[in-house]
Amino acid sequence: MTTFSTPTDVNNGVNVKALLDARTALTSAPEAAEFTWRAECSWIKGTHSQASIAGFYGLGAEQTHSRTFRIDADHPTQFAADDAGPTPVEIVLSALASCLTGGVAAVAQNRGIQLQKVTAIVEGDMNLYGILGIDTDVRNGFSAIRITFDIDADASPEDIAALVAQSQKRSAVFDIITNPTNVLVSVI
């Protein structure tokens, strides 16, 4: 059995107690655990668009972020675009890396592991024959995604590997990418 140092002398900036308290509270209030996340996206010009993220629903009520976040997306000049932002697929990769990295910090805090540095390099392979409609056997999306973590922490290599494994197990974006989801697109 792995033994952990007392979490009190470890600070990764994660309030584990609050998270664990929330878990306990939500266990007895299942309706409060039903969240709906949203973003609003407006076309600007060409392939350039801007998403605004301001509010979400959860804990039984409408909630707001501390401010409205805006994310630009576009395509690079190689696609004859203005490169006014990352491509949407890069935002997906970035979301995956952010989700796993945040998870590593939370799990490390819970396990009493002090992190010094965490870097995730994420890559997604894509054959443009899919989105360009050249070959219908090629899918539009990624054919493979790889993430490499470089973690400096006060822990053994096995414990660091376990952190990364647990982070994937509890990651929303990892689940979103690895499993199918019903998507309904409509027009008003």
Added chain:
Amino acid sequence: MTFFDVVVVGAGQAGLAMSHALTLRGVDHLVLERGEIGGAWRTSRWDSLKLLTPNWANGLPGVPYCGPDPDGFMPVAKFADTLAYYAASMSAPVRTHTRVERVHKTEDGFAIRTSDGEIRCRALVLATGACARPQVPSVALDVPASVQHTTPSRYRRPTDLPPGEVLVVGASASGVQLAREIQGSGRPVTLSVGAHTRLPRTYRGRDIEWWLEETGMMDVGLEEIDDLERARRTPSPQLIGGTHPVDLNALQAVGIEIVGRLAGIRCDKAQFSGGLAQVCASADLKMGRFLTAVDELACIQDGEPLAPADRPEPTCLPASPTLEKHLGGGGIRSIVWATGYRPDFSYLDLPVFDRRRHLIHRAGVCCVPGLYVLGLPFLRRRRSPQISGVGPDSEAVSQHLANFLSGQKDIAA
């Protein structure tokens, strides 16, 4: 209508161990069994199945194993015979072929409607176990009609399945054994692998069960576990009662294709999760932690030197695991849902379930006074659902039960 102080539901190892404990305490009781003694071992398991624990680990209360092959693995039908012999040798009061249909509370106990009339009792012990019913995910509803599907409770042998490709869903003990057996019959098997528990059959020259005992793992109790729900959900290890390796590397070596967890069925295609690497890495890490604990123990043990640490290789993965398989003609012809078992307490008309319909209990003591349960995962200890667990658990639960009965009698007096 007949009356007993205690009624025990189920005459498997748990029910009989309880009968043994109650007899030692002089408590009047009756054991109800819907079929024959050892029922589910006879009627709801496949032909080739052997117990996952070696014979030496399968003693019953008052009767340790003393046969000629302590390291062997017993076919389950033979174990059912052992249970019948055990019941006869202690003259256990078992009423066979009596199915419990409904249980409700009365003023001073329980009323049990059975297939053979009503029985009343002061206390009731549920010993129908953790594996009363196969658990099949709701995605099974989307399987096209051209595909035959079955569960480990109904499957008997590979020839029960049509010729052609087979999808085995679930890579715990049942799934890996069935995948291997079905592949051996000439039906190409795809094994869908979700979260699983990997353990080698032997390590450092000893059966893994021996190490689980030596390290104290089997006796870890409720109070030592910080997430009991998770501990209770832990899948059964990828083991077989025998020496054939059944880990994912061995299965791939005989030609079985491994894919991720079955995530959905869409347009007659099974879709598999892209998270195969994660579940395999997690299982390898957890196995590694346990084997390190074994290594540490091996270092401090004196006496005969142990064999060297023969760690299994990390799980090999296909370069690019398949994400989709066609169901029906030209693809998968049958599916085996090796997706676990669950208890069946549907006969209880009592307020004893949580919102997920799980029986609420603490160490086998339910929230309705006089109601007890045995044979569930981590009921009291990690050992609880195993054959070797029913003795200590029925001993402890019968103690509580005897106190309850004498308390009731004090009130009545």
